[in-house]
Amino acid sequence: MEKITEGVEKMKIAAGDSPKKNRIQVSNTKKPLFFYVNLAKKYMKQYNEVELSALGMAIATVVTVAEILKNSGFAVEKKILTYTADIKDENRPRPVQKVKMEILLGKTANFDELMAAAAAERELAAGDGEEWEMVGNS
Incomplete structure (x- = not known):
């Protein structure tokens, strides 16, 4: 029983961690494409890697940003995650499921x-x- 309690306490600590400083949440409507490319370069310079994250229709933008960085020789792909996330919508009683993608890039x-x-x-x-x-x- 102690091991289970210990595991749950560790999970709570991990869940309560502050958001990653090297994560960029990409939107396909708020900023131009090269804003994200240049910001990713800045984050890679500072943290040696950057995590690009996008929901729904912004996934195309995040993939394009990653490909620009890779093809120009700035980044190498370390990890790609895709999954569905429950997003709370004020107008709906239940959460809406949206596709989410995260791409972890490292410096070349x-x-x-x-x-x-x-x-x-x-x-x-x-x-x-x-x-x-x-x-x-x-």
Whole structure:
């Protein structure tokens, strides 16, 4: 009996944990696609991995974000989970079941080099714009 009680107490502690800091809940209507791509890069830089999460119609967006990161060499896929979640709706007496997907991505070995190259490109592009203005004013 003690083992069962111990197990239940551990489950309660795990269930009460704070939400993951490296989780991004993706919506297909609230933000543009590359907002999530850039945010995922920032989270991977900070936490070495990122968890993308989506419900229902936003699953297509989360898959697209993951594929962009993988195809551009920034991320590797670690885990994919799909399941149904009970979502409470104020207008309905019972919870509604929605499909949920979570994709865990980790940094690639050359993630830092790719990020440095992208930053250098942005600086170069910003510098070119300033030079162009100076040439145009003379």
